[in-house]
Structure formats: C-alpha cells, structure tokens
Amino acid sequence: MQTDFTYCPLQTAEKSVMVEVERMSEGLIACGKKIEEKEWSGMDLKTHDGSAVLAEKGKFASAMDILARDLRRNWSTYLLALPGLVFYIIFMYGPMYGVLIAFNDYTPSGGIWNSPWVGLDNFREFFGSPFFGRVFSNTIILNFLLLVFTFPAPIILALMLNEVRAMWFKKTVQTITYLPHFISMVVICGMIVDFTSNRGIITQLLNFLTGGDHGNLLSNANMFRPIYVISEVWQKIGWDSIIYLAAMAGLDMELYEAAEIDGAGKIRQLFAVTLPGIASTVVIMLILRIGSIMSLGADKVILLYNEVIYEKADIISSYIYRQGLQRSNYSLSAAVGLVNSGINCVLVFLANFFSRKFSENSLW
Amino acid sequence: MIKRTPLQSAFIVVNTAVLAALALVTLYPLLYVVLASFSNPTLFAKHTGPLFWTQGFSLDAYKVVLEKPEILTGYGNTLFYVIVGTAVNMAFTISLAYVTSRPGLLLNKPIMLLIIFTMYFNGGLIPTYLLVQDLGLVDTRWAPILPTAISTFNLIILRTGFAGVPASLEEAAKIDGASPFRIMVKIIFPLAMPTIAVIILYYAVQHWNSWFQEMIYLRNDDLYPLQLFLRQILIENQQDDMVMATKTADQQALGEIIKYSTIIVSTVPILLVYPFLQKYFTKGVMIGAVKG
Numbered sequence: 001m002q003t004d005f006t007y008c009p010l011q012t013a014e015k016s017v018m019v020e021v022e023r024m025s026e027g028l029i030a031c032g033k034k035i036e037e038k039e040w041s042g043m044d045l046k047t048h049d050g051s052a053v054l055a056e057k058g059k060f061a062s063a064m065d066i067l068a069r070d071l072r073r074n075w076s077t078y079l080l081a082l083p084g085l086v087f088y089i090i091f092m093y094g095p096m097y098g099v100l101i102a103f104n105d106y107t108p109s110g111g112i113w114n115s116p117w118v119g120l121d122n123f124r125e126f127f128g129s130p131f132f133g134r135v136f137s138n139t140i141i142l143n144f145l146l147l148v149f150t151f152p153a154p155i156i157l158a159l160m161l162n163e164v165r166a167m168w169f170k171k172t173v174q175t176i177t178y179l180p181h182f183i184s185m186v187v188i189c190g191m192i193v194d195f196t197s198n199r200g201i202i203t204q205l206l207n208f209l210t211g212g213d214h215g216n217l218l219s220n221a222n223m224f225r226p227i228y229v230i231s232e233v234w235q236k237i238g239w240d241s242i243i244y245l246a247a248m249a250g251l252d253m254e255l256y257e258a259a260e261i262d263g264a265g266k267i268r269q270l271f272a273v274t275l276p277g278i279a280s281t282v283v284i285m286l287i288l289r290i291g292s293i294m295s296l297g298a299d300k301v302i303l304l305y306n307e308v309i310y311e312k313a314d315i316i317s318s319y320i321y322r323q324g325l326q327r328s329n330y331s332l333s334a335a336v337g338l339v340n341s342g343i344n345c346v347l348v349f350l351a352n353f354f355s356r357k358f359s360e361n362s363l364w
Numbered sequence: 365m366i367k368r369t370p371l372q373s374a375f376i377v378v379n380t381a382v383l384a385a386l387a388l389v390t391l392y393p394l395l396y397v398v399l400a401s402f403s404n405p406t407l408f409a410k411h412t413g414p415l416f417w418t419q420g421f422s423l424d425a426y427k428v429v430l431e432k433p434e435i436l437t438g439y440g441n442t443l444f445y446v447i448v449g450t451a452v453n454m455a456f457t458i459s460l461a462y463v464t465s466r467p468g469l470l471l472n473k474p475i476m477l478l479i480i481f482t483m484y485f486n487g488g489l490i491p492t493y494l495l496v497q498d499l500g501l502v503d504t505r506w507a508p509i510l511p512t513a514i515s516t517f518n519l520i521i522l523r524t525g526f527a528g529v530p531a532s533l534e535e536a537a538k539i540d541g542a543s544p545f546r547i548m549v550k551i552i553f554p555l556a557m558p559t560i561a562v563i564i565l566y567y568a569v570q571h572w573n574s575w576f577q578e579m580i581y582l583r584n585d586d587l588y589p590l591q592l593f594l595r596q597i598l599i600e601n602q603q604d605d606m607v608m609a610t611k612t613a614d615q616q617a618l619g620e621i622i623k624y625s626t627i628i629v630s631t632v633p634i635l636l637v638y639p640f641l642q643k644y645f646t647k648g649v650m651i652g653a654v655k656g
Contacts, residue, residue, distance in 0.1 A: 084457070
C-alpha cells in the first residue's frame with residue numbers, strides 16, 4: 001500500500017506544472033485584454049478628453065515609482081534570480097533568435113544576419129520534397145501506435161495489480177516491471193539491436209514461430225514500428241502504472257463496500273467504482289500525452305534506425321538531426337524545426353486548454 | 365473469511381497468472397543478458413534458442429571489458445557530468461525557484477511568463493547547436509552541462525515546494541536582518557529538503573542517461589560519457605559487423621559476449637543504487653507533495 005501512496009506526488013508535480021502553465025496562459029490572455037482596452041481607451045482619450053491622458057500618464061509614472069521601490073527594496077532577492085534568468089535568456093531565447101536562419105541560406109561565415117536571405121525558400125523546399133510526406137506520416141503513425149498500445153497498457157496493469165491481495169506478489173511484480181525504467185536508453189537500444197540481429201533471440205523466436213528466416217529484423221522496414229512499440233511497452237508499462245495505482249489507492253473503500261452490499265460483483269465494481277474514480281487521472285494523462293506528440297524524441301529512433309529502413313523509421317526529429325547535423329543543411333533543418341515547434345506549440349496550447357476545461361469540473 | 369464464488373476464484377487465478385507471465389517476460393531479456401555475459405563464447409555461438417543457464421562458464425569477456433580504457437574513461441567522465449552537472453543544475457534552479465516562489469515581488473509575474481513561454485515554444489535543435497558552437501562550448505566539458513542547466517519542469521516542481529514554506533518564518537528572519545541568500549539557505553532549504561532531494565535525483569539520472577547532446581557537442585572522445593562509448597560498442601559496431609565480416613569466428617564469438625558483459629558492467633551500478641535511492645526518493649516526494 002505504501003508504495004502506491006508515496007507515488008501520488010509525482011502526479012501532483014505534474015499537476016502543479018499544468019496549473020502553473022494554465023495560470024500563466026490566463027495571465028497572457030489577461031495581458032492581451034488589458035493592452036486592447038488601453039488602446040481603445042487611449043484613442044478615445046486623444047480625441048475627446050486631453051486631461052484624461054495626463055491622468056493616464058500620472059498613473060504610468062506612479063507605476064514606475066512602485067516598480068522602482070520594489071527594485072530598491074528587493075534588489076538582493078532579485079540578484080539571486082539573475083543566474084537563472086541569464087540562462088533562460090541565453091540558452092532558451094538565444095535559439096529563438098537563431099531560428100531566423102530558417103529564412104536565409106546560412107553560412108558559418110555569414111552568421112545569422114549576413115547570410116543571404118531567401119524568404120520562405122527553405123519551407124518550400126521541405127514541403128515540396130518527398131521527405132515531407134514521409135517523415136510527417138511516419139511521425140503521426142508512430143505516435144498513433146504508441147498512443148493505442150502504450151497508453152492503455154499501464155492502466156490495465158494497474159487495474160490488475162489493484163486486484164492482487166497478496167502484498168509480496170504485488171510488490172514483486174511492481175519491482176520487476178519498474179526495472180526497465182532504470183536502464184539507459186542506449187543500453188535498451190543496444191539490447192534491442194542485439195536481440196533482433198540475424199542470430200538474436202527475438203529473431204530466433206520469430207523464425208521458430210513463423211517457420212521462415214527473417215534475417216536481421218531491423219533491416220526490414222515493416223518490423224521497425226512493432227519493435228519500437230513493443231519495446232516501448234516493455235520499458236514503460238510498470239513505471240507509468242504508478243500514477244494510476246496512486247489514483248486507485250486514493251479511492252474511498254466505502255464506495256466498494258456500498259457496491260458490494262448492493263450486490264455488485266467484481267466486474268460491476270470495476271465499471272461502477274474504479275474506472276470512474278480514475279477517469280480524471282486518465283484524461284489528464286491522455287491530454288498531456290497528446291500535448292507532447294511533436295516532442296517525441298529522436299533518441300530511440302536514431303539509435304535503432306539505419307538507412308535501409310528510413311522509409312518507415314524516419315520521423316521529423318530524426319530528419320532534422322540528419323539534415324542539420326550530419327549534412328550541415330542548417331537552414332533547411334532549422335526551417336523544419338520551426339514547423340515542428342509551431343505544431344508543438346499549438347498542441348501544448350490545446351492540451352492545456354482542454355485540461356483546464358476538463359479540470360474545472362473535477363480536478364483542481 | 366470472505367466466501368468466493370467460483371467465478372471470483374477463477375478471476376484471481378487468471379489475474380495472478382497473467383501478472384506472473386508479464387513479470388517473467390519483462391525480466392527475461394535482462395536475465396538473458398546476465399546468463400549470456402558469463403557464458404563461454406564458443407559454446408554460446410553454437411547455442412540456439414532461449415538460455416536457461418550459462419553456456420559453459422567464462423569470465424574472459426569481463427576481463428576484456430574491464431581492461432577497456434573506454435569504460436574507465438567513460439565512467440570517469442560520466443561521474444564528472446553527473447556531479448558537476450547536477451551541482452550546476454541545482455545552483456541555477458534553486459535560486460530562480462526560490463525568488464519566483466516568494467510572494468510580493470512585482471517582477472515575479474513577468475519572470476514566470478518568460479519561463480513558461482519556453483514550454484510552449486523553443487528554437488529547436490539547429491539554432492541551439494549553432495548557439496552553443498558560437499559560445500565556444502563545443503568540445504568542452506561544459507557543453508553537456510550549461511545548455512541544460514535548468515529544466516523548466518523541475519524548476520516548477522521546486523518552486524511549488526518552496527511556496528509551501530510558511531511566509532511567517534521568513535518574515536521573522538528578515539526582521540532579524542537575514543539576507544535573502546541566508547534565508548534561502550537557512551530556512552527554506554531545510555524545510556524543502558525532500559523536494560530538493562527529488563530534484564537532485566531527477567537531474568542526476570538525466571545526466572547519467574544522457575547521450576544525445578554529448579554526441580552532438582563532443583568530438584574528442586576523451587570527453588565522452590559512458591553512454592557514448594556504450595553506443596559505439598553496442599550499436600555502431602553491430603552495424604559495422606553487418607556490413608563487413610572481417611573478424612574470425614572466435615573474435616566474433618567473444619565480441620558477442622563482450623557486448624553482454626558491457627551491458628552488465630554499465631548497468632549493475634545503477635541497479636544496485638536504485639533500491640536505496642528509491643526509498644529516499646519516495647519518502648521525499650511524499651512530503652514535497654503535501655502542498656501540491
């Protein structure tokens with residue numbers, strides 16, 4: 001029981017991030033509204049009433065006063081924030097400025113400003129190339145498969161573990177299924193590459209089951225997605241179930257007792273008590289998951305793929321990596337990256353919007 | 365004693381069986397690696413089908429692996445990135461999280477907007493790479509450390525943890541004339557220690573596993589972390605072997621076992637530490653989440 005409880009916080013942490021994001025986007029919207037109002041009232045003031053403009057100026061001056069006072073009083077506190085702020089400005093906002101190279105033909109000697117500007121040519125090149133359709137559909141399909149298989153799996157595992165009464169058995173299964181989470185991605189992929197090679201154990205198993213000779217599985221494009229998705233389930237099923245187990249542990253036992261008195265069997269209890277009880281967690285996790293589709297890392301793909309299977313394995317982020325860093329097509333790659341960031345931004349915004357909409361009814 | 369209907373008993377049996385099978389399937393690949401790593405190369409090469417025990421017994425591969433200079437260099441560098449990197453992470457993250465968690469600072473709202481915006485939008489791989497290059501960080505020990513000095517996700521968790529410390533304690537210290545830095549170290553840290561511990565772990569694990577940015581930023585393999593050497597040994601060599609079979613059968617057989625022992629040598633330390641961390645980790649998150 002204890003393990004389940006102790007994991008709640010992970011969820012809370014995730015929640016707090018969402019709350020934060022939400023609060024901030026509210027702030028952004030509010031800011032926008034204020035600016036709008038000001039513009040409108042400003043226009044009125046100019047045309048109708050001069051004295052009000054002066055009053056407005058006075059307000060502005062007093063706002064500056066307040067700010068100056070705040071800075072004077074708290075400068076030593078703000079000083080502590082300085083290293084962190086410098087980090088954000090250099091390493092987070094620096095690349096946002098650098099993304100301008102998506103609109104020129106970047107050369108190392110010309111840098112960001114003095115390379116020849118080419119407008120939207122890089123984007124045209126990407127959208128016009130056969131790679132666009134390929135990497136785009138590969139990204140969507142892989143994400144879709146991951147969603148269909150790796151999202152429900154931990155929920156099912158959690159539901160099953162929840163029914164186990166023997167604590168030692170439950171703990172053992174949990175510990176074992178958490179293990180892959182603690183193995184580094186490189187080692188995991190090393191194992192996958194080895195197991196699926198000509199004489200690898202998985203290839204042998206497949207040959208035995210189908211009676212054919214499949215050779216190296218990772219040089220067969222059709223095998224890439226199953227390998228990726230199955231290994232992903234293996235890696236994540238245990239660790240991802242923690243959050244659902246925590247949600248189930250938080251359910252009121254009285255609900256189950258009441259259901260039992262009403263004559264509900266295990267199956268009825270599952271549908272009437274457990275599932276509705278964890279529904280909010282499931283929805284939040286689903287939203288977060290969809291919000292992170294575009295940021296699906298190139299890590300695993302780059303470790304697993306090879307030229308022979310690009311047609312199925314190459315996704316947007318691995319394409320960006322190959323174009324930019326292996327072939328030094330900086331501008332084209334930056335343009336593709338910008339497209340990716342744009343889609344990502346919309347997805348995060350939507351995810352955030354829906355989680356707020358959803359959570360108003362149930363979560364926080 | 366609760367009476368069970370036959371259906372319920374059947375359910376329990378099936379449920380237990382499926383879970384046991386899942387645990388076995390999850391564990392077996394790891395077990396296979398362990399068994400293979402202790403096997404005799406020639407016997408293992410001849411063997412087909414699953415392993416239930418080692419094929420013969422040999423420590424030759426372990427001898428080779430432990431004598432490989434890459435493994436030692438890799439461990440040394442990884443240790444550096446984990447320790448120094450996490451220290452840098454914490455210094456940057458803690459101070460910013462502390463300031464933004466304090467109520468009554470006028471600039472906190474704009475600062476948080478600046479931070480949150482980066483969760484929505486980022487410059488992308490190439491502009492980041494070019495920036496790191498322009499800063500002269502490529503091929504230095506700082507490349508894996510500085511560009512990822514703060515993770516916004518961790519920053520927000522920490523900020524939430526700090527916000528849970530009662531303001532009255534801080535006020536009292538302020539009246540006694542303590543500086544913000546002193547307040548942070550003497551009052552906030554001890555109270556938020558569990559959350560801090562968790563974030564330290566998050567960062568440390570991230571450094572331990574990291575290979576992508578190291579691959580991008582580092583050319584000189586004296587600076588490579590363990591994971592990059594592992595990538596060479598486990599993945600790139602494999603692909604080379606596919607292209608050209610230049611090695612003798614014996615070398616190939618030993619090479620295969622070397623891979624398994626490399627996996628063990630590089631993974632066992634973290635798996636040994638993990639149960640101990642796990643306890644601390646769970647205990648920590650508990651208290652950190654009281655205020656969520």
